[in-house]
Amino acid sequence: MIKADRIFGLVMMLVALGYLFSATHIQTSFLSDPVGPRVFPYMIGGAVILCSLVLVIRPDANADWPGLGTILQLAIALAVLIGYASAVRPLGFIIPTAVAAGVLSYQINPKPVSALLTGIGLSVGLFVLFKMILGLGLVGFPRHWF
Amino acid sequence: MDILSNLAMGFGVALSPWTLMLAVIGCFIGTIVGALPGLGPSNGVALLIPISFSMGLDAISALVLLTSVYYGAMYGGRISSILLNIPGDEPAMMTTLDGYPMARQGRAGDALVVSGVASFVGAFLATIGLMLLAPMLSRVAYQFGPAEYFALYLLAFCTLGGVGSNNQAKSALAALIGLGIAMIGLDKTTGMPRFTFGELHLMDGIDFLVAIVGLFAVSEVFFFIESHGKNSAIGVVLDKVRIPWNDLKRSTGAMLRGTGVGFVAGILPGAGASLGSFLAYILEKGVARNPQDFGKGEVRGVAAPEAGNNAAAGGALIPMLTLGVPGSGTTAVLLALLLTLNITPGPLLFTERPEVVWGLIASLLIANVVLLIMNVPMVKIFVKVLTVPSHILLPGVTMVAFVGIYSLTGSSYDMQLMVAFGVLGYLCRKLDIPTVPIILGILLGNAMEDNLRRAMVLSDGDWTYLFSSGVSIGLWVAAIIGFMAPLFLRRFLKRPSLPEANED
Numbered sequence: 001m002i003k004a005d006r007i008f009g010l011v012m013m014l015v016a017l018g019y020l021f022s023a024t025h026i027q028t029s030f031l032s033d034p035v036g037p038r039v040f041p042y043m044i045g046g047a048v049i050l051c052s053l054v055l056v057i058r059p060d061a062n063a064d065w066p067g068l069g070t071i072l073q074l075a076i077a078l079a080v081l082i083g084y085a086s087a088v089r090p091l092g093f094i095i096p097t098a099v100a101a102g103v104l105s106y107q108i109n110p111k112p113v114s115a116l117l118t119g120i121g122l123s124v125g126l127f128v129l130f131k132m133i134l135g136l137g138l139v140g141f142p143r144h145w146f
Numbered sequence: 147m148d149i150l151s152n153l154a155m156g157f158g159v160a161l162s163p164w165t166l167m168l169a170v171i172g173c174f175i176g177t178i179v180g181a182l183p184g185l186g187p188s189n190g191v192a193l194l195i196p197i198s199f200s201m202g203l204d205a206i207s208a209l210v211l212l213t214s215v216y217y218g219a220m221y222g223g224r225i226s227s228i229l230l231n232i233p234g235d236e237p238a239m240m241t242t243l244d245g246y247p248m249a250r251q252g253r254a255g256d257a258l259v260v261s262g263v264a265s266f267v268g269a270f271l272a273t274i275g276l277m278l279l280a281p282m283l284s285r286v287a288y289q290f291g292p293a294e295y296f297a298l299y300l301l302a303f304c305t306l307g308g309v310g311s312n313n314q315a316k317s318a319l320a321a322l323i324g325l326g327i328a329m330i331g332l333d334k335t336t337g338m339p340r341f342t343f344g345e346l347h348l349m350d351g352i353d354f355l356v357a358i359v360g361l362f363a364v365s366e367v368f369f370f371i372e373s374h375g376k377n378s379a380i381g382v383v384l385d386k387v388r389i390p391w392n393d394l395k396r397s398t399g400a401m402l403r404g405t406g407v408g409f410v411a412g413i414l415p416g417a418g419a420s421l422g423s424f425l426a427y428i429l430e431k432g433v434a435r436n437p438q439d440f441g442k443g444e445v446r447g448v449a450a451p452e453a454g455n456n457a458a459a460g461g462a463l464i465p466m467l468t469l470g471v472p473g474s475g476t477t478a479v480l481l482a483l484l485l486t487l488n489i490t491p492g493p494l495l496f497t498e499r500p501e502v503v504w505g506l507i508a509s510l511l512i513a514n515v516v517l518l519i520m521n522v523p524m525v526k527i528f529v530k531v532l533t534v535p536s537h538i539l540l541p542g543v544t545m546v547a548f549v550g551i552y553s554l555t556g557s558s559y560d561m562q563l564m565v566a567f568g569v570l571g572y573l574c575r576k577l578d579i580p581t582v583p584i585i586l587g588i589l590l591g592n593a594m595e596d597n598l599r600r601a602m603v604l605s606d607g608d609w610t611y612l613f614s615s616g617v618s619i620g621l622w623v624a625a626i627i628g629f630m631a632p633l634f635l636r637r638f639l640k641r642p643s644l645p646e647a648n649e650d
Contacts (some may be wrong), residue, residue, distance in 0.1 A: 008577055012319065019326060022341055029336040033599050034607035037333040037340060040595040044329070048322045054315035063576050066372050077371050078569065081364070081544070085561035088552060097548075101541035107371045109537035118538050126545055136200050136553045 005059030009052040016048035073107055080104065092141040093131075098123035149277060156504030160512060165210045168203075169509055172211040173516045176218020178531050180225070182539065183232045187219035187459075187476040188582075189362045193543070195483050196355055196550030205487040205502060210509040212483055216476055217269055217513045220419065220459045221521050224261045224452055225528055229254055237419035237455035240427040244440060244447030251443050255387040260397055260445055261452040262521040266514055267401040268453035272409050272460025273510045276467075279413075280496070280503075284468040287493035292601040293612050297621035299594040302471045305414060305628035306583055314629060316579045324587015325594070327352055334592070335599060347559045354482050354588045356551055356560050360567025361574075361581045362479075363547040368572040370540045387525060390445075397449035400430050408454030412461025412474075419458040419474055426454025460510070467491050467503065470593070475582040481589055 023041040066074065084100040102119025106112065130136045159165075179190030191212050198208045223238030228245035241261060248257040290298070307317030330341045331351025342348040407429055408422030430450035431440045440447045462477045470491040472478040484491055489502060496503055521528075551564050574581050598612075605611030613619055 004577060019341070022343075026333070026340050027336075027338045029338060033335055033603050035599045035602045037336050037338060040598060041326070041329050041340065044322050044326050048319065048326070051315045051319040051322065055319070058315075060313060060316075060578060063578065065576065070372055073371055074368055074572075077368060078565065081367075081565045081568070082562055084548065085565055086558050088548065088561070089556075089558050093549075097545055101545055104367060104371070104541040104544060105537045108540055109535065111537075114537065118541060122538070122542050122545055126542070126549065130197075130549055130553075134197070134201055136197070136549065138549070138553065 003059035004062050004065065005055045009055030009059070012052040012055075013049055016045045016052065019048070020045035077104060077107055090142065092143075093127055093138045094123050094140050097126065149281075152500065152504045153277065153508060155501065156506075156508030159206055159501050159505035160210060160508040165207060165509065166512065168207055168211040169214045169513050170516055172214025173218040173513055173520055176215035176220075177222035177225075177517070177520060177528050178218075179215065180219030180222025180238075181528050181532055182222075182534070183226050183230065185219075185366070185543065186223065186237075187216050188358075188479050189366070189543075190215050190219045191476060191479045191483065192355075192358045192362045193546055193550060195479070195486060196359065196554040197546070199486055200550070200553035205489060206505050208483065208487060209502065209506050210513075212480070213506060213510055214513040214516070216480060217456075217459065217510065218517055218520075219476075220269065220456050221262065221265045221517050222528065223455075224265065224448075225258065225525070226532060228257045228261065228448070229529065229532065237423050237458070238452075239420070240423040240451035240455075241448060243427065243451075244442070244444050247441070247443035248445070248448065253443070256390040256393055256445070257448050258525050259387060259389055259522055260393050261448050262518065262525065263394060264397065264401045264404065264449040264452040265456045265521065266518040268405045268408055268456035269460055269517075270511070270514045271402075271405045272412070272457040273507065273514065275409055275457075276460050276463055276510075277507055280464050280468050283464060284493040284496040287468050290469075290493075290617070291615070292597040292604065294615065294618045294621065295597040296594060296601060296612060297618045297625065298469060298471055299590050299597070301621050301625040301628065302465075302586065302590070303583060304625040306586065307580075307629060312578060314633065316577070317583050320574065320579050320581065321583035321587045324584040324589075325591040326587075327357070327584075328588050328591020329595070334596065347557070351592075352563065352588070353555065353560060354585070355486065355554065356564045357567050357588050358479060358482055358585055359547045359551055360564040361571035361584060362475075363543055364564060364568025365571025365575065365581075367540050367544045368568065369575070370536055387523075389522070393445045397446045400446035400450040401453040403429060403433070404450035404453035405457040408457030409461040411454070412458030413464050419455040419462065419476075422458025422461070423451035423455035427451040463510075467495065467506075468493060471590070472586065475585065478582060478585045478589060482585075485589070 020042065023038050023045060026037050026041070028036050028038070080100050080103050084096050087096040098119040101122040102115045105118040106115035109115070127138060127140060131138045131140070175194070176187075176190060179185045180187060194212055194215055198211055203211065220237065223233060224241045224245065227233045227238040227241040228249050231242050231246040233239040233242055245257045245261065248254065303318075303321045307314055307321060328351070330348055332338070332349055333340050339349060404426035407426045408419070411422035411425055412419065427447065427450055430446055431437050434440065434446060436444070459476070462472070462474050463480075466472045466477040466481055468491070470481065472481045481491065489495065489499060547564065548561060551561055571581050574584070601611055602609070613622060
């Protein structure tokens with residue numbers, strides 16, 4: 001079986017090549033110091049390639065990677081988090097938080113009622129805590145509702 | 147004496163009712179955070195930085211609050227180690243070895259009291275050590291030039307990589323990822339953008355708080371989904387807690403030895419509390435007349451590592467405050483806190499902002515006393531908290547992470563970035579790549595490059611300048627040894643395995 005370390009090493013090598021290529025395009029100004037803004041990134045990129053080579057040549061044993069079902073679960077969680085990051089500004093705090101917290105709770109412990117209660121409880125509880133008690137600038141609901 | 151008058155000033159700053167209240171709140175939250183499996187001192191402090199910053203706390207209040215959380219989490223880690231055989235955080239791992247067997251023999255209360263007192267001894271003596279050593283080290287640090295600082299940063303990465311991980315290539319790679327991320331944004335010297343790809347959000351660079359909260363807190367949620375929250379702790383019972391004077395007397399020596407070892411381990415850059423508790427346990431087993439009892443509920447096997455990890459937490463503050471080089475994941479997070487508050491650690495901090503340093507030291511002493519009171523007579527409260535199921539806890543933690551970053555930056559872009567760092571943290575843990583060097587790289591990257599370039603300006607581009615002073619040669623040698631030595635020592639320093647979990 002292919003070792004995960006090998007794949008990671010190869011990916012990092014590609015990233016490092018891209019990084020080095022991008023570094024060659026950094027503009028220097030006439031005021032620059034003897035080293036300039038490119039040398040340190042070159043050193044980083046070079047060292048990454050070296051370390052990745054070590055990983056490709058001598059990979060560790062594989063960890064237990066999750067099965068397809070779990071990966072799907074993780075993908076759903078990721079989608080929820082990204083969606084939440086975009087939704088919390090336009091939609092206010094309470095509704096997106098209840099949805100996101102509820103879905104995550106369901107994924108950890110698949111009981112619909114407890115997940116629903118967790119979502120609503122966390123959303124209202126955290127809003128009260130952060131907005132009313134700690135005075136952070138959260139917006140509860142979409143602005144045009146009121 | 148100089149120290150006493152400084153300390154008096156520190157108490158003058160830290161003893162106001164407001165800061166005392168913050169210390170109590172911080173200790174309480176910290177102990178809870180430490181006790182909950184999956185949350186440790188780094189996550190706890192990381193989650194609270196953006197929130198305390200958005201609340202507009204001044205520098206001293208924020209420092210008092212968050213260092214109390216830090217120390218509290220170090221105390222709290224032992225609770226789940228002893229009761230559940232699950233270390234609440236990594237440094238508390240060694241406490242499971244004898245703590246859990248003690249709990250199974252019905253002596254959970256004794257183990258909790260002894261380890262609480264051991265935590266106090268370790269942390270209190272280490273804070274006094276910090277008070278004595280830090281000003282001396284800061285005077286030495288005055289003589290450091292850019293070449294020495296560059297070597298020092300290298301030393302931190304090397305020892306962190308050498309000691310703290312199983313594979314040097316992986317920890318080096320982690321440090322490099324961090325350094326590479328630190329390069330994103332405008333170059334300070336020339337004002338030219340680097341690696342921004344025309345994206346306006348990236349002009350200021352990536353906020354290290356976004357990275358820290360993502361790597362340390364958001365990544366946890368993915369883990370719990372994968373494991374379906376198996377590590378929850380429902381049904382823990384604890385009988386009446388009494389103070390076992392005999393056990394305390396028997397383990398005094400162990401506490402003091404553990405404190406000494408842990409303190410030294412904490413000062414070494416990159417080593418930190420996990421190494422402190424590990425070495426303290428090994429030493430105690432080595433000097434004991436009954437090494438065969440260790441691992442079966444020997445009270446000294448609880449006292450030594452617990453004193454060791456708390457002493458290391460205090461010792462780790464020394465390089466962080468005097469040199470700006472953190473010795474562990476949590477001190478890296480505390481460094482992030484100082485930088486957020488516009489306080490630059492280093493030798494100048496001791497002369498220019500003495501009220502910050504001594505206020506911090508005084509508040510650490512206060513926090514310790516508060517924690518002793520909370521963790522010995524009131525330990526039952528925290529045992530109750532352990533029963534919060536993970537399907538409420540983890541979504542809660544994730545939402546707190548979002549609230550923190552959102553109220554700090556107000557930007558969806560930064561929140562998405564935080565999620566991306568969460569994914570990175572998950573992948574890293576799956577690949578056994580340590581995440582602390584990534585944080586350290588992001589935090590120190592710009593300073594490291596800056597010192598390199600200033601050194602080259604001083605020497606007019608002569609690279610041998612980096613090895614031109616005795617101090618810098620010493621640091622380079624130490625860095626190489628710190629990186630390579632564990633390759634040979636690893637065979638001798640194998641971790642003992644965890645005790646068998648509850649089979650019923």
